[in-house]
Amino acid sequence: MSTFDWGPGTVTAVSVVCGALCGFGVVAIGYGAVRRAVREEQSGVAGRLAARVPADWTARRCVGAVIVGVSVAALTGWPVAAVLAVVGVLTLPGLLGPDRAAAGRTERMEALAAWTEMLRDTLSAAAGLEQAVLATADIAPAALESELRELAGAVRSGRSLPSALRGFAAEVDDPLADVVVAALVMAAEQQGGQLAPLLGELAESVREQVAMRQRIDAGRASVRTGVRVTVVVTLGMAVGMVVFNRPFLxxxxxxxGQAVLAVVGGLFAASFTYLSVIGRIEEPIRLFDPAVAGSDSVPGGMP
Incomplete structure (x- = not known):
């Protein structure tokens, strides 16, 4: 079995090469993450692939991943370990940390339910739909404050209410918001007379969705805790052996050995990816296409 000749010069050279390779790759990823808003407007395969880069891969995290990868390469002299360290720094915080995206989505759903109830109560006081939208936008729930302010501003600037509501749906980017906005658009265009009771039912449905998500999040919390413990123990054991019992490795x-390390790292990555996939909640189909938000069409392509 052949072995590497790990002299001081070789270790330094390998560390520099690994650091340079990881640096070029991660800097490219970081640049793509920073320019994500521009990339989403691009067409073609490259644009679609770039749009899949996670939004939490910020420039700071990418730089930190490069530093960690170079440090691991210098400490161990293992190119595979350096690559695994970079991948771990980029991906593990999102998997093991708190699910901020789910918490934010739940908060926005609660705000949507509250705003729907405010609209219902205002309409019950014999106010018109446009006046109700403007009145409730001024006392909007915090999670939807900016979107509702933009909605009110669009209406006050002379934009038609249906068009402004479609723009609001595109800004909120939530399937449940699409359902509420669809009811409002139909009422604004066809002068629906039973909108207040419908809004009450929609608000109740949204709150049921919020309660269901909270139960799901509570069930996933124990799984995420178990994964955290497994990762911390595994990484702690690996670092401890590298520092205190290097001959064992x-x-x-x-x-x-490097090939085996790559296989083990790949298995860990596959298991963590599987945990992420099974914990993902499938979203319902959007009623409004954000690409045509603000047009005069209604959901389903109706004129």
Missing amino acids: DPFNTTV
Whole structure:
């Protein structure tokens, strides 16, 4: 079995090469993450692939991943370990940390239910739909404050209410908001007379969705805790052996050892990806297409 000749010069050279390769790759990823808003407007395969880069891969995290990868390469002399360290720094915080995206979505759903109830109560006081939208936008729930202010501003600037509501749906970017906005658009265009009771039922439905998501999040919390414990124990054991019992890891200095390390790292990555996939909630189909928000069409392509 062949082994690497790990002299001081070799370790330094390998560390520099690994750091440069990881740096170029991660800097490219970081640049793409920063320019995500521009990329989403691009067409073609490259634009679609770039749009899939997670939004939480900020420039700061990418730089930190490069630093960690170079440090691991210098400490161990293992190119595969350096690559795994970079991948871990980029992906593990989102998997093991608090699910801020789900919490934010739940908060926005609660705000949507509150705003729908405010609209219902205002309409019950014999106010017109446009006046009700303007009145409730001034006392909007915090999670939807900016979107409702833009909605009110669009209406006050002379934009038609249906068009402004479609723009609001595009800004909120939520399937449940599409349902509420669809009811409002139909009422604004066809002068629906039973809108207040419908809004009450929609608000109740949204709150049921919020309660269901909260139950799901509570069930996922124990799974995420178990994954955190597994990752911390595994990483702690690996770091401890590298620092305190390095001869035990000498087999990884070989070509076969690096291949085995790559396989083990790949298995960990596959298991974490699977945990992320099974914990993802499938969203319903959007009623409004954000690409045509603000047009005079209604959901379903109706004129």
